Amino acid sequence: MGSQEQTTLATQNQLFYGTFIYPKTLTDLEYLHNTAVAVDQNGTIVAIEPDYDLSQAASTFFPRLGWAPDSVSIHSSLASHNQFFFPGFIDTHLHAPQYPNVGIFGKSTLLDWLETYTFPLEASLSDPAKARTVYNRVIRKTLSHGTTCAAYYATKDVTTTNLLADLCLRAGQRALVGRVCMDQLSPKYYRDASAADSVAATRESITYIQSIDPTGAIVRPVITPRFAPSCSAPLMAELGKLAAETGLPVQTHISENEGEIALVKEMFPAKKIGAKGDTYTHVYDTFGLLTDKTILAHGVHLSEEEVQIIKARGSKVSHCPCSNSALTSGAARVRWLLERGIEVGLGTDMSGGYSPSVLEMARQAALVSRHVAMGYRERAKLTVEEVLYLATKGGAELVGMKGKVGGFEVGMEWDAQLIGLGRDVVDEEYEGEEKEEEGNVDVFGWESWPNKVAKWLFNGDDRNTKKVWVKGRLVHERK
Amino acid sequence: MGSQEQTTLATQNQLFYGTFIYPKTLTDLEYLHNTAVAVDQNGTIVAIEPDYDLSQAASTFFPRLGWAPDSVSIHSSLASHNQFFFPGFIDTHLHAPQYPNVGIFGKSTLLDWLETYTFPLEASLSDPAKARTVYNRVIRKTLSHGTTCAAYYATKDVTTTNLLADLCLRAGQRALVGRVCMDQLSPKYYRDASAADSVAATRESITYIQSIDPTGAIVRPVITPRFAPSCSAPLMAELGKLAAETGLPVQTHISENEGEIALVKEMFPAKKIGAKGDTYTHVYDTFGLLTDKTILAHGVHLSEEEVQIIKARGSKVSHCPCSNSALTSGAARVRWLLERGIEVGLGTDMSGGYSPSVLEMARQAALVSRHVAMGYRERAKLTVEEVLYLATKGGAELVGMKGKVGGFEVGMEWDAQLIGLGRDVVDEEYEGEEKEEEGNVDVFGWESWPNKVAKWLFNGDDRNTKKVWVKGRLVHERK
CATH class of the missing domain: 3.20.20.140 (Metal-dependent hydrolases)
Incomplete structure (x- = not known):
């Protein structure tokens, strides 16, 4: 198959920035906003910085990780599109x-x-x-x-x-x-x-x-x-x-x-x-x-x-x-x-x-x-x-991966999805068509984050899964 | 609202052609293929012709209906995309x-x-x-x-x-x-x-x-x-x-x-x-x-x-x-x-x-x-x-519309959907992306029509609803 090269290929260092949601315990989800998650070339989470100022990354965060700034690929979740990172x-x-x-x-x-x-x-x-x-x-x-x-x-x-x-x-x-x-x-x-x-x-x-x-x-x-x-x-x-x-x-x-x-x-x-x-x-x-x-x-x-x-x-x-x-x-x-x-x-x-x-x-x-x-x-x-x-x-x-995937913590591997619920509904009477490409979830703008997650759970589908990574590698992306 | 004009606007005479599926009784669906359904300007079904040769329409069918051929708009379901008409x-x-x-x-x-x-x-x-x-x-x-x-x-x-x-x-x-x-x-x-x-x-x-x-x-x-x-x-x-x-x-x-x-x-x-x-x-x-x-x-x-x-x-x-x-x-x-x-x-x-x-x-x-x-x-x-x-x-x-909508029979009104399940799955290893825009149903090509309908029922969504008509008027279309 000649496939081994591909999967063992080192990815770049990556910085994920924005909103992260993951199960902390059986009963509670963690919500992190304005947060940076650093993922190394092996796909391992090496640092998590809540309330992070992205503009400071190159001068303070990357040096601390020993990363050359131009070696880092940065991925942000778009707040305007109700996006967040969630475990795979x-x-x-x-x-x-x-x-x-x-x-x-x-x-x-x-x-x-x-x-x-x-x-x-x-x-x-x-x-x-x-x-x-x-x-x-x-x-x-x-x-x-x-x-x-x-x-x-x-x-x-x-x-x-x-x-x-x-x-x-x-x-x-x-x-x-x-x-x-x-x-x-x-x-x-x-x-x-x-x-x-x-x-x-x-x-x-x-x-x-x-x-x-x-x-x-x-x-x-x-x-x-x-x-x-x-x-x-x-x-x-x-x-x-x-x-x-x-x-x-x-x-x-x-x-x-x-x-x-x-x-x-x-x-x-x-x-x-x-x-x-x-x-x-x-x-x-x-x-x-x-x-x-x-x-x-x-x-x-x-x-x-x-x-x-x-x-x-x-x-x-x-x-x-x-x-x-x-x-x-x-x-x-x-x-x-x-x-x-x-x-x-x-x-x-x-x-x-x-x-x-x-x-x-x-x-x-x-x-x-x-x-x-x-x-x-x-x-x-x-x-x-x-x-x-x-x-x-x-x-x-x-599947024998307890503590390794399923959440966002330092030492875990980056198996994740970028979820997007689309822009807030606005009153454009015939704006329907392109909105529908964003999926079946309608966020009106007044919902709390837990309610947005509930809306995703009950009406979400593959249209909301914008990108998927396994061990740091991008394995799916919606065009 | 100035809206009355729009809804009472006469539509054109329309001819729908291809595969039609609708509930005949509680227990049975009717499957009609190569069929023509003629819908008049009021949105009423005026004729249904099974096993129809579309190329003969202008010379035989339209004159019988008293329709001038160039006044008729023709809509076909695409067999290549597993399309069919279904009641709204x-x-x-x-x-x-x-x-x-x-x-x-x-x-x-x-x-x-x-x-x-x-x-x-x-x-x-x-x-x-x-x-x-x-x-x-x-x-x-x-x-x-x-x-x-x-x-x-x-x-x-x-x-x-x-x-x-x-x-x-x-x-x-x-x-x-x-x-x-x-x-x-x-x-x-x-x-x-x-x-x-x-x-x-x-x-x-x-x-x-x-x-x-x-x-x-x-x-x-x-x-x-x-x-x-x-x-x-x-x-x-x-x-x-x-x-x-x-x-x-x-x-x-x-x-x-x-x-x-x-x-x-x-x-x-x-x-x-x-x-x-x-x-x-x-x-x-x-x-x-x-x-x-x-x-x-x-x-x-x-x-x-x-x-x-x-x-x-x-x-x-x-x-x-x-x-x-x-x-x-x-x-x-x-x-x-x-x-x-x-x-x-x-x-x-x-x-x-x-x-x-x-x-x-x-x-x-x-x-x-x-x-x-x-x-x-x-x-x-x-x-x-x-x-x-x-x-x-x-x-x-x-809703008080028994015999008027819910099926395709002469005298009923054209409240219908064009359903499309997408092209058959073929072996293109990374062909995934555009296929996914077609929805969540995968037809492999060997399925019977009842099995295609079952696949639509269980995995279909709004992506499969390509067009929607009420009383002959097109009220929704996916781009």
């Missing part, structure tokens, strides 16, 4: 090959959806030309929505799984890329021949992905048993050993849908697999798949007992509200998970979920929490601040 | 003055939301300059999302209510415009002085609106008691008489939130008002407010008994899924209403709902129906076809 979004669960099916799910639920829509499409992506088209598109699309890091499932095909990693690396999108393991209960045309074959193919993909990005700064492999029903006990046991041997992250699905849960119970009775209990969580735990680097997608119907096991193992949950509503899977109790100390991020779960946007996931997390709250669980409701935390800092915990 | 959307419930608050609702529910966010903003819109800015914006915005007809609540202020009607008429958006009646239980700064004052102000606004559009082709007045808690019994009784006297439509809210329902029960006991029963529905029925032209917003918690009364009166329900989820009001059982013969449309209910888009409402109606279905009510789920019916033909029933 982290999509903690999505299936790259399913992207062409977004919005196509009819009235299906998980198990018939897999058979009808999903397996045929995934199988067809072993065609490298088709895979290239689809994977390029999903990377460009998610970058344009501000996703700086994504935990991807590819397919069972090694060549095109590796291609996905190549394309992420070249585009500069951080990614966990997982070759999907599945040696049973899927169609004959789309199934690993044996547990041994599945593990060998997984190792092959891991080796390749580690070869193209040896430090794992941008792309990393992830061990990916599809979900318990499509993995034999020997396969899961081998993958658990592989996780222990390599220290690599793991991703899979858990407790998404009631039919699936019943199936798992039937397929993996505790006695047969030597589990200490009879739940979905016990299955993964028995095979060593619950580590502190495991991302469990969904967790809609988890029991108290299961959550305690997940908590003890340090595994994390990817909440996928759009998918859970679209496929009628259920309404996950995020507040309940958070109160039990589980780390939670957001996942688009395309194409169970129809939207490529983590902002939309934050919005839908707020809505689903209200469905959980309806009638009797008032405190289930998630706030604007909380869902934006899940979309950024929460997600960073899931 | 009907927003059956929204509050124009609340538009600046979209997305701003915190963790509130109905009654505290009214006090905290809504009444102060509405009261401030008695300032004509501010009202002009806000109302122009909401009209432009909803038109850009394909809303060809809207049932607006204004405020209690007559002057600016009339201004809203003026602006709708000039922009060419069909509208019901209601001066809001409220003589109790709202803040002193925003309340009618008495029932008599409220009715007099309502009459004044009705007279004005009927004077600017005497045939009511574009704008019509609507009698608008805000909701039972903010209207005294004498006020509701007078408004019921006014509805009977004038034959005008009525719009109000019903059974949105459990606190509100309890409040109504407490405020209007059956004995006190002489009602035949003790429900929210009985209150309106007692005062003659349930007519076959009444639009009831929400209806989330209606009982079987209430629905039977509503059905008997021929009143209709505006389903507002976005608002119901955002304000934690509940999940309305739309399938249950439809099965009881209630006519249902969709409402954005801005700013209880945060989105100006009826397409987004159709999407959220699908999601909310899945929350109703979760676990045990499988058949509650609404299909793509059903929610698009609610957004168009269903809405037409609510």
Whole structure:
């Protein structure tokens, strides 16, 4: 691919200036105005100066950093266009090959959806030309929505799984890329021949992905048993050993849908697999798949007992509200998970979920929490601040980048978006057209910053994501 | 305003050619390709020719219609850009003055939301300059999302209510415009002085609106008691008489939130008002407010008994899924209403709902129906076809335009959108930028038309609404 040069290319020293908003804690956003954030050639934040006088930069700030003034590229957020810098979004669960099916799910639920829509499409992506088209598109699309890091499932095909990693690396999108393991209960045309074959193919993909990005700064492999029903006990046991041997992250699905849960119970009775209990969580735990680097997608119907096991193992949950509503899977109790100390991020779960946007996931997390709250669980409701935390800092915990991305602090890396809500609405009766190009958010001018953020959360889209950086590198810009 | 000339201006004869999609019934969309739809100078569809050869138009079709060929303006949908004509959307419930608050609702529910966010903003819109800015914006915005007809609540202020009607008429958006009646239980700064004052102000606004559009082709007045808690019994009784006297439509809210329902029960006991029963529905029925032209917003918690009364009166329900989820009001059982013969449309209910888009409402109606279905009510789920019916033909029933708009049939009026999903995705690795201007829907080229429509429903936005016509007049165009 000849792509390594591009991603390891040192960028210039950069100074970002203006308004910065980021999740300080689960419940609070930090708002910094007239602030300068210095990002070095490695993409690391080396200084933050609030209430900063930009005209003094060359004479005082740059010398202190040891920067030659003419080596610095300066980027400001435009107050006139209601712009601000925000951490990049982290999509903690999505299936790259399913992207062409977004919005196509009819009235299906998980198990018939897999058979009808999903397996045929995934199988067809072993065609490298088709895979290239689809994977390029999903990377460009998610970058344009501000996703700086994504935990991807590819397919069972090694060549095109590796291609996905190549394309992420070249585009500069951080990614966990997982070759999907599945040696049973899927169609004959789309199934690993044996547990041994599945593990060998997984190792092959891991080796390749580690070869193209040896430090794992941008792309990393992830061990990916599809979900318990499509993995034999020997396969899961081998993958658990592989996780222990390599220290690599793991991703899979858990407790998404009631039919699936019943199936798992039937397929993996505790006695047969030597589990200490009879739940979905016990299955993964028995095979060593619950580590502190495991991302469990969904967790809609988890029991108290299961959550305690997940908590003890340090595994994390990817909440996928759009998918859970679209496929009628259920309404996950995020507040309940958070109160039990589980780390939670957001996942688009395309194409169970129809939207490529983590902002939309934050919005839908707020809505689903209200469905959980309806009638009797008032405190289930998630706030604007909380869902934006899940979309950024929460997600960073899931992808193994806690303290590294998801906020703006010295020592963190510059994975960020420049958000612009457009000029304030003024009374020009037919001024509509160019205003609409600025997106779907209307700021009238009297709103507080928290209200502007709420407006962005609920009506924002990719038009508001003006620029996106990963590790200091500009990876997307709207013209 | 000098606006009458514009709206009564005869347009040219027009021929629309290409792909047309519209709801034939609740469950089925009609797909017409290579079809010609002839629309006369009054905006009425006078002929539909499927499998049409456009090159023959001048020699055979136009003479049959009595049209001089050079008097006809021709508009084609571009197959290369996945374009099709679709009926305009009907927003059956929204509050124009609340538009600046979209997305701003915190963790509130109905009654505290009214006090905290809504009444102060509405009261401030008695300032004509501010009202002009806000109302122009909401009209432009909803038109850009394909809303060809809207049932607006204004405020209690007559002057600016009339201004809203003026602006709708000039922009060419069909509208019901209601001066809001409220003589109790709202803040002193925003309340009618008495029932008599409220009715007099309502009459004044009705007279004005009927004077600017005497045939009511574009704008019509609507009698608008805000909701039972903010209207005294004498006020509701007078408004019921006014509805009977004038034959005008009525719009109000019903059974949105459990606190509100309890409040109504407490405020209007059956004995006190002489009602035949003790429900929210009985209150309106007692005062003659349930007519076959009444639009009831929400209806989330209606009982079987209430629905039977509503059905008997021929009143209709505006389903507002976005608002119901955002304000934690509940999940309305739309399938249950439809099965009881209630006519249902969709409402954005801005700013209880945060989105100006009826397409987004159709999407959220699908999601909310899945929350109703979760676990045990499988058949509650609404299909793509059903929610698009609610957004168009269903809405037409609510606003008194059944058989006139909402579909493409001879004799109906041309209220339509040109939808474009953009060119098929091709493998150009960095072709992303201009593609993104085409919107958020990616068509790969192998999708069936029903799947393209599903993709539009779930990821479409105003970028896909290329042109909008009302009664044959072009009222919005994306540059």
